Amino acid sequence: MAQGQYINNDATVFEDAQALMALNKNILLKGPTGSGKTKLAETLSETVDIPMHQVNCSVDLDAESLLGFKTIQTNDKGEQEIVFIDGPVIQAMRQGHILYIDEINMAKPETLPILNGVLDYRRKLTNPFTGEVIHAAPGFNVIAAINEGYIGTLPMNEALKNRFVVIQVDYIDGSILSDVIRQQSRLDDMSLIKQIVQFNSDLRTMTKQGQISEDAASIRALIDLSDLATVMPVRRAIQRTIIDKLEDEREQQAIENAVELNF
Template sequence: MIQGKYINQDKSIFEDAVSLMQLNKNILLKGPTGSGKTRLAESLSQHMNIPMHQVNCSVDLDAESLLGYKTVYTNDSGHQEIIFIEGPVIKAMKEGQILYIDEINMAKPETLPILNGVLDYRRQLTNPFTGEVIKAEKGFNVIAAINEGYIGTLPMNEALKNRFVVIEVDYISGTVLEEVIQQQSQLNDLTLIQKIVKFNEDLRTMTRQGQISEEAASIRALIDLSDLATVMPIDRAIKRTIIDKLEDDREQQAILNAVELNF
């Protein structure tokens, strides 16, 4: 098994994602932060042996961030000319590779329609900066990730969402989570790993009950926690990786209570 491969007790998630890519369908990975959406995209890239170009969305995302930009280039003879530096969308299309759009609902709705032709049957784009018509090469695939209901996110435009097939990605747990911690962290104390998994189950229960935010139970935080537990006491590791990220005193106290119960 390759280092960092996406693992989930629901094997249909990875299997269906591979099938969708083979059918050249756009995939929308939907799930809470830290649930492994980017890891899944990276694993698909490795499994299909197709390089991946990533776009990280924010309110500042613009056409240049997606497509590229013009700049002045000075050649060896000192002559200057204006050239176009291709962005991730155009690179992925021309090279027949994967385009990964992370947190797609963080982008302003008016920015993304430029991708409509890329995401439908045409797989085509007219570069507004150069006038070049770009037709995606074979192998081009689009994977996007969405965190719904988070601060800074916006409802996803229905016309855009309709261009994707959705795969729900939830947090992992139990023996699968044990395996992930063993593979992706430096911790190899199985007894402590099992305690961390049980601790995470309590965090997940508290997130479902609305006592703490979902970020506190992310797999990403658990990997960091497990790494830190190799060099410091577990309570300090939890403080550094989870508790100190929270601003709500009640959330912090709820996690401290869970620490006392589990460790």
């Protein structure tokens, strides 16, 4: 794959996601934070050559964040008029683009039902701000990502979840992770990359045992660590990119122990 594209030990993850897009199925990418869900969506967008509009969910997400808002503009005649500025959902629908909804279970449950008609066979939306009925143009697809059990997340509404086909996206490891570090970071020292991959394996074991949070073992953090390791000692790079982000002293100590073992 080209530099910066999504790679996984399980090739069926990308293959199935691409097949689901061809069938115009809504895709729900389910997996831990930093496992590459957004990178997978971006790679799908690049592969099918269809632009992607992104919604980042939070408890503050409201209908305006999804659909757009009214504002006052001056027209060609110098007169002021009220116009509606399309948000990411309507932009993607009108243009036949991909809509990516990140961390969909961070949104308040009462916010998302507005998308029910967008996510089912109708592929349409009645804009509550203007009354306009919008039908999605050909090519429109929806991809969402979910971090289950993550702090701040809520159980996903079953009626909403039933509108998606789920693909599990897990962390990568071994030679695949080594390839990703070489392709997506500035580090080319293979012996150091091998040590970092082993270090990450130890972190993954600790996350499964509940000793440290999933953030500490994310691919994102490893890429940052690898970049910093080209300009400073690897131990200091780990301090900056992983340890100092954690607030729990026990987690910090657990990672420092893994550093001692690997470096």
